[in-house]
Amino acid sequence: MNEPTPGLVLRARSGFYDVETEEGVVQAQLRGRLKQEIDEIAIGDRVLVRGTEGGKVMIEAVQPRERVLSRRNPGREAQQVLIANPDQAVFVFACADPDPNFRLLDRLLVMAESVAIPALICANKVDLVKSKSAKEEFGEYSDIGYPVLYTSATKGTGVKALRKRLKDKISVFAGPSGVGKSTLLNAVQPGLGLPTEQVSDIGLGAHTTVVRELLPLESGGYVADSPGLRAFALWDIEPEELDGYMPDLAALVGQCEFSDCTHIHEPECAVIAAVEDGQISPERYYSYLRMREGDF
């Protein structure tokens, strides 16, 4: 590895990085000079590495990021990059046990839209409910234009379709604790050996690492499991921008009487009219109102 070699950062911990290259995974350090130029390297970063005479492997350059998922770092001004260059977010919710929290799903979808990360919804644990009722609950999101997969990680339902969706992409899994994210990933790739039924750190201290590593998939692509992503920690959205990040509302705002319409009380509001005639679901509108009021 005497020439600069391209690689992908799979893991980052205290100054050492596992970088996947065509010669395998190497452990690399950041060059001193680079350390001053960039604050941190995140999983998903594409880098150039090169071996030194001393036998170390150094990261020599970091490619510009296409997109990032970051969160506000509590107590600090800076954003913490959770994952660089994700191709999609997979939001996993259970059809039951725990019951789906659509307010949280709506917040996660808005967050993904705001950073231009395509979202895929997984309605897991379909084995616990009637398939008709699962479709009634989650089908609304297909109508809005989001792909929805109905899966059972324990029965194997929909796992093949999910595997196909993950192929050759960097995907980050998120959703409440206990919905089956880790079980699903283990089903997608037996042997991954992700611990399940862990006590999640959702709601606990602000310093828990949310996304730890990128796991290579045999069929191509990478996944990052996460122990409960808290939407509010990722929030960086102005109230006036919100309607633009909800596709069902965004399609209509041009028809509101006032260009600065809040869609809360104005006359001749196309959004309110659409809620009244059933074109926009009351649930989604309720999510909008809650987010608009800053309630996360």
Ligand SMILES: Nc1nc2c(ncn2[C@@H]2O[C@H](COP(=O)(O)OP(=O)(O)OP(=O)(O)O)[C@@H](O)[C@H]2O)c(=O)[nH]1
């Ligand atoms: N019935 C049923 N149970 C499931 C399914 N998927 C997962 N489970 C169970 O749900 C529980 C939680 O699964 P996990 O995979 O640990 O959930 P998680 O989303 O990774 O949870 P955190 O890591 O805490 O965020 C386990 O007991 C699983 O066996 C499913 O499709 N159907």
Ligand SMILES: [Mg+2]
């Ligand atoms: Mg888990």
Ligand SMILES: [Zn+2]
């Ligand atoms: Zn309006």
